[in-house]
Amino acid sequence: MTKYFITGGAGFIGSHLTDSLIKKGRVAVYDNLSSGSKEFIARHFKKNNFRFIKGDLLDEKFLNKAMAGSDFVFHLAANPDIQLSVKKPSLDFEQGNLATFNVLEAMRKNNIKKIAFSSSSTVFGEPKIIPTPEDYGPLLPISTYGASKLACEGFISAYCHIYGFSAWVFRFANVIGPRLTHGAIYDFIGKLKNNKKTLEVLGDGNQSKSYIYVKDCVEGMIFGTSRADRPFNLFNLGTEERTEVKDIAEMLLEEMGLSQTKIIFTGGKRGWQGDVPQMLLDIARIKKLGWQPKYNSRKAVIQTIKENITNQ
Secondary structure, three states: OEEEEEEOOOOHHHHHHHHHHOOOEEEEEEEOOOOOOHHHHHHHOOOOOEEEEEOOOOOHHHHHHHHOOOOEEEEOOOOOOHHHHHHOOHHHHHHHHHHHHHHHHHHHHOOOOEEEEEEEHHHHOOOOOOOEOOOOOOOOOOOHHHHHHHHHHHHHHHHHHHHOOEEEEEEEOEEEOOOOOOOHHHHHHHHHHHOOOEEEEOOOOOOEEOEEEHHHHHHHHHHHHHHOOOOEEEEEEOOOOOEEHHHHHHHHHHHHOOOOOEEEEOOOOOOOOOOOOEEOEOOHHHHOOOOOOOOOHHHHHHHHHHHHHHHO
16 A cells, blocks of 8 residues: 655645545655644544654654655645735745755655645746646746745755656645635635624735635645656646635625625735735646546635535
8 A cells, every 4th residue: 555644634635635545545644733633634543544643844853754664745734824924934934945845855865756745826926828837937926935835846846856756746726625724715704703794805806716626626636646657747726717706705695694794895906915816727737637626616615615604
């Protein structure tokens, strides 16, 4: 059985990946629980092919020991919230760049050659071509989160060429679904639980982005790693449609039966510094291999709203 090592495996996306990979082999989840939760993976704790390791990627010695014997690393651990890094830019350097370097070094020392990495559409910055293909350039991120992801891609590429690694890098659209811990839908539900009279929306509400359902995202990652075999494989993962933030707010109010709630926009084309207001990825490359999402952007949003209203 393949021995998978998942960094951030107790987080939002990581826990869903854990759910899928445990059906295929042995899974070790390595997580410091700064944003993840044991509850997300609790169903697996008594399984013989699962182990949980509470650890920080900045602890090099502990990481090297924990990773020993693994066959395939899925590296998902990172700062999950772009807005947090606006207030503390060192967060993305430490939890992104330095953590990824430590993962690559632990792989090298343990002679582990395969890595899948969760990158982001934010590496593109504000591209002039939409939908944006993988080979678009120059890549000019407008957030430290995007800059960190791009730097991590570069380090992974270098290790592939120098040390013979095989890598699968996936640039995600906005990932949503059950166990959501941040983002517009999560924030809107939290705001409405405190005040049902008004709903504040950051920006002008015209921000238009692609949303991918988390199970589609996980299936795309697993599909890509099984179908592409170059030393360095790069894929966009998203949907082929966009959803505006103001539409998300309206769908949520309708689902919650809050027809009298007033939506208030803070103004400006972006919600916060570092926010990319227009995003749609070209997913033709992975579609050519036979993958496509089951949910389009709107259906992913609606499904996520229904799942998170009662669980958040």
